[in-house]
Amino acid sequence: MNPPSAAVIGADLSGIACAQRLSAAGWQLRVFESQRAPGGRIATRRFEAASFDHGAQYFSVREPSFHVAIERARLAGMVERWRPCWPRGDQERGELWVGSPGMNALPRFLSKGLDIEYGARITRLERTRKGWMLIDDRGAGQLGRKLPEIMLSDTHLWRHARVETALGEPFLLDQSGDLGFCGDWCLDARVEAAFLSGDAIGKALSETRYTDSSGKMRDSR
Ligand SMILES: Cc1cc2nc3c(=O)[nH]c(=O)nc-3n(C[C@H](O)[C@H](O)[C@H](O)COP(=O)(O)OP(=O)(O)OC[C@H]3O[C@@H](n4cnc5c(N)ncnc54)[C@H](O)[C@@H]3O)c2cc1C
Numbered sequence: 001m002n003p004p005s006a007a008v009i010g011a012d013l014s015g016i017a018c019a020q021r022l023s024a025a026g027w028q029l030r031v032f033e034s035q036r037a038p039g040g041r042i043a044t045r046r047f048e049a050a051s052f053d054h055g056a057q058y059f060s061v062r063e064p065s066f067h068v069a070i071e072r073a074r075l076a077g078m079v080e081r082w083r084p085c086w087p088r089g090d091q092e093r094g095e096l097w098v099g100s101p102g103m104n105a106l107p108r109f110l111s112k113g114l115d116i117e118y119g120a121r122i123t124r125l126e127r128t129r130k131g132w133m134l135i136d137d138r139g140a141g142q143l144g145r146k147l148p149e150i151m152l153s154d155t156h157l158w159r160h161a162r163v164e165t166a167l168g169e170p171f172l173l174d175q176s177g178d179l180g181f182c183g184d185w186c187l188d189a190r191v192e193a194a195f196l197s198g199d200a201i202g203k204a205l206s207e208t209r210y211t212d213s214s215g216k217m218r219d220s221r
Pocket of ligand 1: 009010011013014015033034038040041054055056057058059060121122123161162182183184185188189190191192194195
């Protein structure tokens with residue numbers, strides 16, 4: 001039997017964590033990302049003379065599973081501890097880290113080995129008899145459209161910038177167990193929460209379809 005397969009929409013921290021979990025469990029995967037690089041709201045912009053992080057500035061690490069991923073990134077030189085002089089009480093934030101040399105070093109590192117298609121904005125999902133079909137916006141005549149002047153300035157307006165009230169559960173799965181949703185909005189407005197959400201849904205899915213010790217595919221749904 002063929003290995004189970006999945007498509008992940010978004011090469012952000014939650015998407016990457018989910019995809020890595022499934023990939024480690026032997027799933028065939030493809031990640032679709034509308035932008036040209038991984039990271040989502042972890043983003044670094046480069047100019048000739050400088051670069052700056054215009055999304056998340058740092059991240060905290062509290063949970064062991066995120067710690068494991070960050071330790072791998074540290075050994076590869078992609079993240080560093082950050083020890084700011086903040087007022088007392090801020091220890092609650094957990095260990096603080098930054099990407100090195102920029103925040104986007106973290107998603108770039110964590111996404112290594114994944115099959116990611118960039119520039120693919122998924123606009124529709126269709127359930128077919130063979131599974132899900134993803135439709136993207138290429139060919140829809142939108143890409144070449146000239147934008148009004150004001151949108152061509154260097155301002156970056158983040159959409160869905162900050163979660164105000166999180167769902168309170170690590171992810172959502174539909175009844176069939178075939179369609180799932182994850183992201184920081186599930187747990188908290190933090191980089192670590194996005195990772196934990198993606199990791200949790202990847203783990204849950206990989207436990208529904210797995211290869212047993214004799215090499216047979218099992219479906220426990
Ligand atoms: C300005 C700012 C500062 C922040 N500062 C901090 C901070 O200091 N510390 C901290 O821990 N957190 C911070 N955050 C929050 C943190 O960035 C987020 O919690 C985390 O990055 C969210 O990750 P995510 O995986 O949930 O989704 P996102 O990072 O939002 O990623 C969504 C991804 O999906 C892609 N996508 C969406 N729709 C489609 C589609 N239809 N087809 C294909 N691809 C699609 C997007 O291009 C994007 O890559 C900050 C956020 C902002 C905006």
